[in-house]
Amino acid sequence: MSDGATLDQPDFARLPDGDPAVYTAPLKRPDHIGEDWIEPQQRIYSSDEDAIWNDLYARQMDLLPGRAASAFLAGTQKLGLGRGGVPAFARLSEELGALTGWSVVPVPMLIPDHVFFWHLANRRFPAGNFIRTRETFDYIQEPDVFHDVFGHVPMLADPTYADYMQEYGRAGWKAMRYNRLKALGSLYWYTVEFGLILEGKDLRTYGAGILSGPAEAVFCLEAQSPNRIMLNVDRVMRTDYVIDDLQPTYFVIESFQDLYHQTVDRDFDRLYRSLAPGFTYANTAVIDIDDVLHRGSLEYFLRGGRGSGASPV
Numbered sequence: 001m002s003d004g005a006t007l008d009q010p011d012f013a014r015l016p017d018g019d020p021a022v023y024t025a026p027l028k029r030p031d032h033i034g035e036d037w038i039e040p041q042q043r044i045y046s047s048d049e050d051a052i053w054n055d056l057y058a059r060q061m062d063l064l065p066g067r068a069a070s071a072f073l074a075g076t077q078k079l080g081l082g083r084g085g086v087p088a089f090a091r092l093s094e095e096l097g098a099l100t101g102w103s104v105v106p107v108p109m110l111i112p113d114h115v116f117f118w119h120l121a122n123r124r125f126p127a128g129n130f131i132r133t134r135e136t137f138d139y140i141q142e143p144d145v146f147h148d149v150f151g152h153v154p155m156l157a158d159p160t161y162a163d164y165m166q167e168y169g170r171a172g173w174k175a176m177r178y179n180r181l182k183a184l185g186s187l188y189w190y191t192v193e194f195g196l197i198l199e200g201k202d203l204r205t206y207g208a209g210i211l212s213g214p215a216e217a218v219f220c221l222e223a224q225s226p227n228r229i230m231l232n233v234d235r236v237m238r239t240d241y242v243i244d245d246l247q248p249t250y251f252v253i254e255s256f257q258d259l260y261h262q263t264v265d266r267d268f269d270r271l272y273r274s275l276a277p278g279f280t281y282a283n284t285a286v287i288d289i290d291d292v293l294h295r296g297s298l299e300y301f302l303r304g305g306r307g308s309g310a311s312p313v
């Protein structure tokens, strides 16, 4: 890191700087939570809550073979996420630590951006310390332990992906100094949360936002409907996203090395400067036929009925 921020400690005095309106989220920290936003201990889940985990796990595992990236499916096995009940973070961290050096820490809610980045930069994944209820079984907006541990953690068993996540955390510092966090957030959204990957000729998903729910895992790979275009970082970072509906557009990587190369191995300074303050984000539904055709095999990138080059809604 050339910017002087250390990765061992969050520099609360220095961060965030720039425009506070963009990233000083007015989150009230519960009294028992320290400055690192880690819960003192993992929640003890009731047997009803463990049963919710088991049912969510079974439902997703019915759908995901043939849809999820092989790295994801391998991760769920290596980490034994189907042993029954919400996994104990201590054991999970030990097993994940042996594989890629990552650990999992319990957090109460969405934590401030700079703290989130600081954890990632230190190979700690912050995971919600609560689980959804039966009433919100299909969808909740806040990341709970099922989304975080089932959706994200298996991918962290992949060495290249694990390194990408750490570098993403480090990248947060620079994005904050440039006041371009929203652009970097789009990259996270379209890779870590909603990314698709080509495995040979097959399209699969590695995005946690897709993998932890029932509808999008099917939708995102359907022949018709969503747009799928190859990852282009300049474009992704200018693209807005929707959080409460199926995505109209997904970005596809060729491999995790491809993802790493396009992001970590590139200096974003010029890109951040090119995003003038107040630039407007492209509507997610609007795609250009050149994006569809410029790489990859046509059969997977046929546009469906939605958002076929239409003007912004």
Ligand SMILES: C[C@H](O)[C@H](O)[C@H]1CNc2nc(N)[nH]c(=O)c2N1
Residues within 6 Å of the ligand: 107, 109, 110, 111, 112, 113, 114, 116, 117, 126, 127, 128, 143, 181, 184, 185, 188
């Ligand atoms: C871009 C931004 O850092 C991102 O939305 C962060 C914010 N805080 C978070 N906090 C938690 N607990 N989980 C998350 O995924 C995030 N995401």
Ligand SMILES: N[C@@H](Cc1ccccc1)C(=O)O
Residues within 6 Å of the ligand: 164, 167, 168, 171, 174, 187, 263, 264, 265, 266, 267, 268, 269
């Ligand atoms: N290479 C990027 C940092 C980065 C790493 C990983 C993901 C995203 C961004 C930069 O120079 O800012």
Ligand SMILES: [Fe+2]
Residues within 6 Å of the ligand: 143, 147, 148, 152, 193, 208, 209
């Ligand atoms: Fe997530």
